[in-house]
Every structure is written in C-alpha cells, then in structure tokens.
Amino acid sequence: MRALGAALVALLPVAAGAADVVAIRGGRIVTVSGPVIEKGTVVIAGGKIAAVGPSVEVPAGATVIDATGRTVYPGLIDGLTTLGLTEIGSVPGSVDTTETGDVNPHAEAWIAVNPHSELLPVARANGITAALAAPAGGLVSGQSALLRLAGTTPEELTVKTPVAMHMVYPTGRPAFDFARVFEEPELKTFEERQKERQRTQEKDLKRLGHLLEEAKAYGAALAAARAGKIAAPRVDLPMEALAPVARGEVPVVMRVDAEEDIRSAVKFAEEHGLRLIVAGGLEAWRVADLLKQKDVAVLVNVDRLPRRESDPYDAAYANAAALHRAGVRFAIVSDDASQSRNLPYEAAMARAYGLPPEAALRAITLSPAEIFGVADRMGAIAPGRNADLFVATGDIMDHRTSVTRVLIGGQEQSLDTRHTRLYEEFKKRP
Amino acid sequence: MSAPILVAIVGGTILTVGPLGTIEKGTVLIRDGKIAAVGRDVQVPAGGTVIDATGRFVMPGIIDAHSHTAVEEGVNECTESVTAEVRVADVIDHHDVAIYRELAGGVTTVNVLHGSCNTIGGQNAVLKLRWGKGPEELLFKEAPRGIKFALGENVKRSNFRAPGPPRYPATRMGVEVVLREHFREAQAYQREWEEYEKKLKAAKGPLVAPRKNLRLEVLKDVLEGKVQVHAHCYRADEILMLIRVADEFGFKVRTFQHVLEGYKVASEIARHGAGASTFSDWWAYKMEAYDAIPYNAAIMAAHGVKVSMNSDSDELARRLYWEAAKAMKYGGVSEAEALRMVTINPAWQLGVENRVGSLEIGKDADVAIFSQHPFAPDTRVETTLVDGVVYFDRARDLAARTASPAQAGGSR
Numbered sequence: 001m002r003a004l005g006a007a008l009v010a011l012l013p014v015a016a017g018a019a020d021v022v023a024i025r026g027g028r029i030v031t032v033s034g035p036v037i038e039k040g041t042v043v044i045a046g047g048k049i050a051a052v053g054p055s056v057e058v059p060a061g062a063t064v065i066d067a068t069g070r071t072v073y074p075g076l077i078d079g080l081t082t083l084g085l086t087e088i089g090s091v092p093g094s095v096d097t098t099e100t101g102d103v104n105p106h107a108e109a110w111i112a113v114n115p116h117s118e119l120l121p122v123a124r125a126n127g128i129t130a131a132l133a134a135p136a137g138g139l140v141s142g143q144s145a146l147l148r149l150a151g152t153t154p155e156e157l158t159v160k161t162p163v164a165m166h167m168v169y170p171t172g173r174p175a176f177d178f179a180r181v182f183e184e185p186e187l188k189t190f191e192e193r194q195k196e197r198q199r200t201q202e203k204d205l206k207r208l209g210h211l212l213e214e215a216k217a218y219g220a221a222l223a224a225a226r227a228g229k230i231a232a233p234r235v236d237l238p239m240e241a242l243a244p245v246a247r248g249e250v251p252v253v254m255r256v257d258a259e260e261d262i263r264s265a266v267k268f269a270e271e272h273g274l275r276l277i278v279a280g281g282l283e284a285w286r287v288a289d290l291l292k293q294k295d296v297a298v299l300v301n302v303d304r305l306p307r308r309e310s311d312p313y314d315a316a317y318a319n320a321a322a323l324h325r326a327g328v329r330f331a332i333v334s335d336d337a338s339q340s341r342n343l344p345y346e347a348a349m350a351r352a353y354g355l356p357p358e359a360a361l362r363a364i365t366l367s368p369a370e371i372f373g374v375a376d377r378m379g380a381i382a383p384g385r386n387a388d389l390f391v392a393t394g395d396i397m398d399h400r401t402s403v404t405r406v407l408i409g410g411q412e413q414s415l416d417t418r419h420t421r422l423y424e425e426f427k428k429r430p
Numbered sequence: 431m432s433a434p435i436l437v438a439i440v441g442g443t444i445l446t447v448g449p450l451g452t453i454e455k456g457t458v459l460i461r462d463g464k465i466a467a468v469g470r471d472v473q474v475p476a477g478g479t480v481i482d483a484t485g486r487f488v489m490p491g492i493i494d495a496h497s498h499t500a501v502e503e504g505v506n507e508c509t510e511s512v513t514a515e516v517r518v519a520d521v522i523d524h525h526d527v528a529i530y531r532e533l534a535g536g537v538t539t540v541n542v543l544h545g546s547c548n549t550i551g552g553q554n555a556v557l558k559l560r561w562g563k564g565p566e567e568l569l570f571k572e573a574p575r576g577i578k579f580a581l582g583e584n585v586k587r588s589n590f591r592a593p594g595p596p597r598y599p600a601t602r603m604g605v606e607v608v609l610r611e612h613f614r615e616a617q618a619y620q621r622e623w624e625e626y627e628k629k630l631k632a633a634k635g636p637l638v639a640p641r642k643n644l645r646l647e648v649l650k651d652v653l654e655g656k657v658q659v660h661a662h663c664y665r666a667d668e669i670l671m672l673i674r675v676a677d678e679f680g681f682k683v684r685t686f687q688h689v690l691e692g693y694k695v696a697s698e699i700a701r702h703g704a705g706a707s708t709f710s711d712w713w714a715y716k717m718e719a720y721d722a723i724p725y726n727a728a729i730m731a732a733h734g735v736k737v738s739m740n741s742d743s744d745e746l747a748r749r750l751y752w753e754a755a756k757a758m759k760y761g762g763v764s765e766a767e768a769l770r771m772v773t774i775n776p777a778w779q780l781g782v783e784n785r786v787g788s789l790e791i792g793k794d795a796d797v798a799i800f801s802q803h804p805f806a807p808d809t810r811v812e813t814t815l816v817d818g819v820v821y822f823d824r825a826r827d828l829a830a831r832t833a834s835p836a837q838a839g840g841s842r
Contacts, residue, residue, distance in 0.1 A: 090716035399755035
C-alpha cells in the first residue's frame with residue numbers, strides 16, 4: 001500500500017500528555033473481550049485504552065466524561081459497506097463503487113473514499129466507528145479497506161488496506177440490469193436456461209481460475225526478477241494486485257448466496273489456495289458444517305427474505321444463530337452505506353431468532369475485527385486497543401436507545417449530521 | 431342458529447392503542463371474529479378457544495399503508511402517464527408467500543398500491559392477510575376505493591431509460607400539467623354526465639348517453655370524493671404543488687406516501703387534512719431522498735398530521751414494529767404515538783379506522799401477539815389473528831418444520 005503505512009504511523013501520537021487523557025466514569029462497560037463491568041471506568045491516553053475496570057483511578061488532569069446510568073460500548077464495526085464510495089445511489093457522479101470492466105483487482109477502495117461524505121457522520125452518530133469500504137460488481141471488484149469514521153483525508157480514515165480482494169461468485173445467472181427490465185424475455189425452456197447458466201458459470205470459473213494461475217506465475221516472476229534471476233516481467237497492475245491473493249496472503253471476500261454456489265465457492269477456493277470469506281451467505285445456514293470444517297468466515301446481513309419460497313419464514317433472521325451454533329466465524333454487516341446506522345438492529349433481529357445477545361454484539365465488534373486481522377487494535381474495550389468507543393442510554397440493539405458520545409482514537413466526535421442539522425432547522429418552522 | 435365461535439386471549443399485556451391504553455394481565459374476548467370484550471376482569475365463557483398470552487404482549491394487527499405484496503409483475507402499468515382505469519384488485523396473487531411471511535411479522539392489513547411509474551396510476555386494493563383464502567376473500571371489502579398518484583423522479587424517469595420514444599413528463603413542471611390537464615378533462619366529462627342526467631329526469635324525447643370513459647370515470651370519482659388519493663412524493667415543492675392542484679379542483683389527498691420532505695411543509699400537510707405514510711429512515715438512494723431525515727415522522731406528528739410507517743417492501747413489512755420504535759429515538763415521540771404509527775393511523779389513512787387499528791369492542795379481531803414488548807430487541811411475533819382466526823402461529827410453524835425435514839432450519 002505504498003506510502004500509506006508511513007502516513008498512518010506519523011498520525012499516532014508520540015507521547016500521551018495530560019491533554020489527551022480521557023476518563024469515562026461511572027458507566028456500565030460492555031468490554032466484549034471480557035466480562036461486563038457493571039460500574040466502572042475507562043481511561044484513555046494517547047488515543048488508546050490505558051485501563052479499564054471497576055476501580056480504576058481517574059488520572060489527575062484527565063478530561064472526565066460522566067457515564068453514570070449509561071452503557072459504554074466498543075465502537076461498532078460494519079464489516080461490509082460502500083461507505084465513502086457512494087453518496088446518492090442514483091447519481092453516478094457521486095458513486096465510485098464499480099469500475100469499468102469486470103476484472104479490477106487493482107482498484108483500491110481507500111483511494112476513492114470521500115472523507116466528507118454526509119453518510120459517514122450519520123453512521124457514526126449511531127455508534128459505528130469503523131467500516132469496511134468495499135468495491136462492488138463485476139467478477140473481481142477490487143480491494144477493500146477498513147476505515148475509521150474520523151478524519152479529513154483518506155489516509156487518516158484508512159486503518160488497513162487491502163483487507164481483502166472482493167469478488168462476485170459467478171452464478172451463471174445474468175446480473176440484474178435495470179435497463180433491460182423492459183425487454184421482452186427470450187422464450188426458452190427451463191432446461192435450456194439451466195444449461196445456459198451452467199455453461200456461463202463454467203466459463204466464468206475457468207476464467208477466474210486462469211486469472212489466479214496467471215497471477216501466481218506473475219508473482220513468481222516478480223520475485224525472481226527481484227532476486228536478479230530474470231528480467232522484470234512486463235508491468236501488469238491487475239496481476240500484481242492479484243498475486244498475493246493467489247498466494248493466499250490476502251483473503252478473498254466472495255459474494256455468494258445460494259447453497260450450491262457456496263459449496264462450489266468453497267471448493268474453488270480450496271483448489272486455488274484462496275483464503276475465502278463469504279459475503280451475503282443467505283443460505284450459509286444450509287452449509288454451516290462445511291464452513292466450519294473449512295474455516296470459512298461469513299459476512300452476513302440479517303434483514304433479508306428467504307431465498308426459496310419453501311424456506312422457513314425466518315431463515316435469514318436465524319442464519320447467524322445457525323452459524324453460531326456450528327462454530328463458524330461470522331460478522332453481521334449492513335451490506336449498505338446509508339443504512340449502515342441500522343447495523344445494531346440487524347444484530348437485534350438475529351438475537352430475536354436465536355443468537356445469544358453477547359454473540360450478537362460480538363458479531364458487530366470483535367468478530368469483524370478478528371476476521372479482518374485487526375483484533376489487536378479494535379473491537380473491544382481492553383488496554384492497548386484503539387480508544388474507539390461510544391456511550392449510549394441503554395442496549396444499543398434497542399431501537400429506542402440513543403448514542404450520547406462517540407470517541408474515535410480517543411478523540412470525541414461530533415454527533416451533528418446532515419439529519420440533525422435539517423431537524424434543527426425545520427422543527428422550528430411553524 | 432349455530433353457536434358463536436369464541437376465542438379468548440388471556441394473561442398478556444394488552445396494548446389496546448385505544449382509550450383503554452395498556453392493560454396488564456388482561457383478556458381479549460373474541461366472538462365470531464369481532465372483539466367482544468377487552469379488559470382485566472373479562473369472564474371467559476366455556477366452550478371457546480383459549481390462547482395463553484401470559485408474559486406476552488398483545489397489540490392490534492399491524493397495518494402497512496404502502497405495500498406491493500401479492501402483485502409481483504403486476505405493479506406498474508407504465509405505458510402511459512395516466513392509467514386510472516387499471517385495478518390492482520384484478521391481479522392479486524393469493525399464493526404469494528409474502529402474505530404468510532408478513533403475518534409472521536404481525537401484519538394483518540396491507541394497502542396494495544399501484545407502482546409509482548406514472549403520474550396517475552391505477553387503483554389500489556386493501557387486503558386482509560387471510561392466508562389460504564382466494565383473491566376475493568383477501569379484499570378488505572369495506573375499505574374505500576383509492577388510487578395511486580406519483581410525483582418526482584420515478585414519474586420523470588430520471589434514473590433509467592425505458593425503450594421506445596420518451597414519455598411525457600420529464601420535469602416536475604410536466605407532472606403538474608398532466609394532473610391539471612386530466613382533471614380539466616374529468617370536469618368536462620362530469621358536466622357531460624350531469625347534463626345528461628338532468629335531461630333524463632326531465633324525460634324529453636329519446637336521449638343518447640355520453641360515451642363511458644373508464645379512465646375519466648375514475649378521475650370523476652376522485653373529484654366527487656369517492657376515490658381516495660394516495661400520492662407518492664418526496665420533495666417539499668411537489669407536495670405543495672399537489673395540494674394546490676387538489677385545492678383548485680376541490681378534492682382531498684388522503685395520504686402523502688413516502689413524503690420524505692414532509693417535515694419541511696408539515697403545517698401545509700396538516701391544514702390540507704392529509705395523512706403521511708413514510709419510511710422511518712431511508713435516505714440517499716436518489717437525489718430526491720437526499721434531504722430525507724429520520725425525524726420526519728416526529729415533526730409531522732407534532733404538527734398534528736396522522737403519520738404511519740410503511741414498508742414498500744415484502745421484507746421491511748415484517749418488522750414495522752421496529753420501524754415505529756425509531757420514531758421514539760428520532761424526535762422523541764411517545765410510545766403510544768409510535769404504536770399508533772403502525773396501527774390506528776394507517777387504519778385512518780385507508781378509511782378503515784372503525785374496523786381495525788385498535789383493540790376495542792366491536793372492531794375486527796385482528797391481533798398480533800409478541801413474545802416481549804414489540805419495541806424490545808429480543809421480541810418476535812408468536813401468533814397473528816385476522817377476524818379471530820389464527821393465521822400464523824410460531825409454535826405451529828416450528829412443529830411443521832420438524833415434521834418435514836426438508837424444511838428444517840430457521841431458528842430452533
């Protein structure tokens with residue numbers, strides 16, 4: 001990721017002066033990584049959590065936030081979004097999710113993230129402090145980045161990039177195209193359609209397989225050239241980006257929903273040595289044991305309709321609980337941008353249909369942090385982790401709860417949004 | 431005479447959404463599909479079915495004032511800008527599994543609207559979710575007739591290209607013209623018929639009736655207040671535009687649908703006497719939704735507008751109880767007001783408030799029973815009744831899954 005690593009290091013405070021010491025006192029602290037502290041204190045220094053416990057001293061000179069009667073949570077992590085890449089869905093000039101062509105491994109989400117998007121503060125105001133910004137569409141969509149929702153430049157927002165290479169598992173079904181909705185469909189039998197779908201899928205999978213093999217070879221050639229054994233290969237940015245994916249170093253997030261497609265995606269990933277993460281996973285509950293066995297993580301969104309008419313009405317709501325029972329690693333995600341603020345309510349629905357409350361909270365905090373390899377920094381209230389946390393009036397999965405304070409890297413964030421500004425302006429209008 | 435069918439829901443916390451408010455450990459007694467008694471000390475007669483709701487919450491069946499359930503591929507007659515003659519009631523697919531899934535979210539009545547493809551769309555059908563019954567039996571027969579209007583981007587076709595020549599209108603100016611032009615025609619048509627009927631009364635010589643026009647016939651009925659207008663809209667200016675047109679022609683808009691900038695003109699909506707059927711918090715999916723705010727419902731309610739939370743989606747329809755709860759978070763409406771937003775308010779918007787929307791004596795026994803308070807994060811619907819008949823029961827649903835291993839899954 002070129003110079004970005006250095007830029008991020010430069011951002012970290014060198015030493016903690018009293019000025020940036022904050023203590024959140026008197027609240028119910030939901031640490032996620034450890035037990036709930038019914039009444040305790042969190043001390044923050046240098047943007048990190050310095051101490052947390054029921055009887056932690058407030059350092060002299062610290063800024064004190066009184067959280068008596070309130071609940072303190074680690075910042076929520078939305079593990080699949082297009083935040084920063086889209087402003088108004090229907091306005092192409094404001095959307096940077098999908099590059100031309102269908103193979104774009106060298107497209108990097110963090111490059112196009114707009115730190116001034118109105119959508120970011122809206123998500124943040126409901127406790128979302130970090131989000132995976134991912135490109136979408138095509139066959140190989142591009143690389144995602146984990147963002148913290150604070151800062152004014154892409155560098156300041158980006159916590160980690162690339163997190164994963166995003167792909168859309170080829171199903172052989174034509175992608176939905178609004179422009180073709182009005183076209184008269186071709187008359188074909190079910191069998192003809194099935195055959196056509198299979199042919200297209202096989203072709204696409206073969207193509208993806210070849211791309212990965214080529215990338216592996218390209219990576220080997222690059223390494224050999226670096227060692228001075230051969231001349232440098234011709235510059236090929238897509239191959240350069242895909243090589244670490246083909247080597248299994250960078251995970252692949254594969255958007256896939258149907259049972260048979262998840263099964264073949266798992267097989268495909270195994271054959272090509274990919275580290276697979278399933279996105280969507282509408283029928284993951286049907287293959288939970290396989291996902292456990294192959295250690296495939298799932299980014300699941302809850303509020304969806306079942307895939308088949310004959311499915312239980314609550315199949316999607318109960319999906320996360322089934323994964324939890326089988327021991328599959330999973331995160332609950334919004335898979336959206338403007339609706340990211342409703343992430344805790346997706347977790348609530350999973351809770352209503354069998355996911356234990358602690359597991360539901362973990363699925364929007366520590367679990368995505370683990371899946372993205374940043375659990376040492378994020379996802380829990382524990383010493384040494386980034387001070388990304390928020391204070392709420394109650395259970396964050398309760399729709400009636402309000403968020404009263406948000407801190408990212410120990411810095412208090414404004415809760416003003418486009419929405420609160422318009423509210424203030426118009427609630428006074430007679 | 432056959433014996434009455436009695437059902438008693440006992441032991442639950444009853445959120446009546448009526449004058450009785452909340453009743454702890456109460457009973458709802460149902461006789462022949464109607465509510466016969468509600469209260470703490472209701473005698474349960476022998477011989478009826480008893481539903482034990484101890485520890486549970488009992489509320490009126492949820493009403494969705496904006497749905498396209500059971501009309502897949504029959505939603506939009508897009509070919510012209512005015513298609514008042516088409517009727518959603520003619521294309522109801524009673525096998526649509528969405529009906530059952532929505533019952534499982536506590537929904538009992540839905541307003542199935544024509545799409546937002548054209549300025550004056552087709553006529554709606556209000557349905558009771560009597561799952562398993564035929565299309566005719568799903569119709570909420572007592573509901574007044576209604577029609578869909580639509581303003582803004584969808585009508586202008588801003589966000590897609592349809593095949594064939596471009597269709598008028600392409601601007602909000604044109605949308606207003608389409609409305610005014612057609613209501614002028616409808617007025618002329620109305621006069622033609624009035625004159626004919628006058629002559630008919632005088633009975634002077636043989637008379638030829640004016641030619642029936644199915645389209646203008648419906649618009650004439652709008653002018654005469656026989657058909658309620660449900661108008662899809664987003665921006666404040668187009669809301670005011672429709673109010674002006676309605677005032678000019680002397681009809682009322684019954685509901686503004688979506689009405690995402692309603693908060694900017696809440697007093698004008700209140701003065702017109704229209705209801706507002708909105709999304710809790712959708713925004714930014716198109717230009718006209720960029721100023722949408724989740725405080726919309728609260729601001730309009732504070733101005734005295736009867737507000738409902740709608741779904742416009744077979745998926746969102748299943749969790750409208752939580753959509754209502756969001757009005758408490760954004761703008762601080764009371765719990766009672768939030769509950770009204772998915773019960774009696776949408777009932778009023780559809781003109782069926784005397785039949786459904788609250789648990790009161792004499793009303794239809796449309797009831798949703800929740801495991802916890804409907805706004806709580808662990809809550810889910812356990813049982814749903816329409817006209818006193820259980821159409822969804824979670825225990826029964828789970829038992830059926832065990833009986834049929836192919837359908838195992840979902841929650842256990």
